Amino acid sequence: MLIGDLGEFGVIERIARLLPAATADVVVGIGDDVAVLDTKGPRYLLATCDIQVENVHFLRQATSPYQLGRKVIAINVSDIAAMGGRPRWALVSLALPPDTAVDFVDKLYRGMTDQAQTAGLVIVGGNLSKIDHPMVIDLCLLGECDKERFLRRNGAQVGDAVLVTGTLGDSRAGLHLLLNPHLQVTDAARETVLAAHLTPQPRLEEGQLLADSGLVHAMLDVSDGALGDLRHICEASGVGATLALADLPISPACREVARASGVPAEDWALTGGEDYQLLFTAARHDVARIQGILAERTGTAAQVIGQILPASAGITAVSPDGMVGSHSGAGGWDHFREGGKP
């Protein structure tokens, strides 16, 4: 059997089963996006890494090295944000072709250090290797969280509301524009969705506020797509969920690009990925209070997009005309797929 047959999550599940039981100092081990470790200090240590491969995660002709540097930091900060933690220190491993311009490395690091400064973290080390092709960038990010107040994916409760910060689908719309640069859209829409894709901004302050509120039951950042990440929450929590397509927060820019592309914007919002918004669940009666905290302290909107149901309900979405689609596994969505069944 080849790993291509098992898929990313299949391989990770298999690896998790191979590992010996974690020791007592491992509060959260393999399987979550971030490991939570007990150094016997006042806070828990957080550790996460993300490997970015040229032509898989980024295209050198479509992103500037400065943007790439910012994004590499931002996507790891987003994982720490989703636990309500604070990012502190980063290690950068680079495998670079020998014909990479020194100027490229300079700009990559300028992007990384600018984004690092925004997030309050410092780059403290790394490693460098040559590679023929493609370029590989692996970032390991360390952070800290309060021992009592950090959030995981596994706490969703039946009856919870499902909320998401900001808007969904912009990053996917930006990718679509990069791949179809001659699409006719307004400059404003182009700028919005390209920025969402090339320089996403993690919801760091929002994540800390949500963890500190003590009102949130489960949280993840939207990296695989809202639907796929909701599935992660449901599987870890042993619950099901339903989403209302009409309630998905979609920006006018995303709608414009989707319309010009002949694609339903809801498709990008559900499965596009790389939104780096926070997806979380909380009791219905706490929703207004949570929305108030976020709006007042950060100006960020959080919208209810669905609710948590018993596991037997699976994961479904209801369209405005009452049609029900169901999750097809592996991030797919039957209702929106070509040839899929309603």
Next chain:
Amino acid sequence: MLIGDLGEFGVIERIARLLPAATADVVVGIGDDVAVLDTKGPRYLLATCDIQVENVHFLRQATSPYQLGRKVIAINVSDIAAMGGRPRWALVSLALPPDTAVDFVDKLYRGMTDQAQTAGLVIVGGNLSKIDHPMVIDLCLLGECDKERFLRRNGAQVGDAVLVTGTLGDSRAGLHLLLNPHLQVTDAARETVLAAHLTPQPRLEEGQLLADSGLVHAMLDVSDGALGDLRHICEASGVGATLALADLPISPACREVARASGVPAEDWALTGGEDYQLLFTAARHDVARIQGILAERTGTAAQVIGQILPASAGITAVSPDGMVGSHSGAGGWDHFREGGKP
């Protein structure tokens, strides 16, 4: 200018200059093999990473996945050992071609977990990506050290003895055998040098004993070759050094493979690299005590191979016939180079 022109250490120096000044919680930042971080816990946090690229650092046809897994852990443990620290937690980033057999991943992880158990650490997370080719494995290893008793490369003092544990050159001899499998040597020699290359064993207990002794001034693990790593110590400490070639600890197995290959064994011992022995300096009057501690507690020999001199002396080596060679920069050695000057 291309990074191939600057070289690994040139690029790292350039990156270090680009980074903003480290914050107070960064005890040791970029430039050393291991970052030392203050989490306000009872011990300092150590963080290091090492990216291994297929066909640059390993050949899939020459190493088993189990051996590769062991080595990936071992070489990072060696960096923690050289500070006198304890390895604790590892994150593994893998970029794998889709046609990688699941069995390969199983055996890679079995090697990693076996070596991790030996070193007292656990794998707590990671990240997985596809790549067309080559395979890339990046390990981030976290550890801990006593706040008062950790060793760096920058403490060597004029008059110090330079010591090394174990023997030098075996790993390079093993690589030579992998590249020249039909070389006529005894099975015992083949086994010894191949094991040194494919499954190196870091000097973890020795490193902790040396740090705890309070007698060692500067320490590094021998990854780039004894000469290159001595240069790292000298540059960081602002000193020079001289080595006695006759005193280099070289195993009979390494000598046998070198003889069969028509190469001076001292060449491999000086510049071969990947020995993962500990290279350290201490006052002459403490040498016997240090050797006694290591021999009694671990059975490991530590041999004096040279001494620390003022920076003006540069880095030289004296051969048994009194010839003096000098360090040529970038790990090279004029005396042994083809066409080099004595």
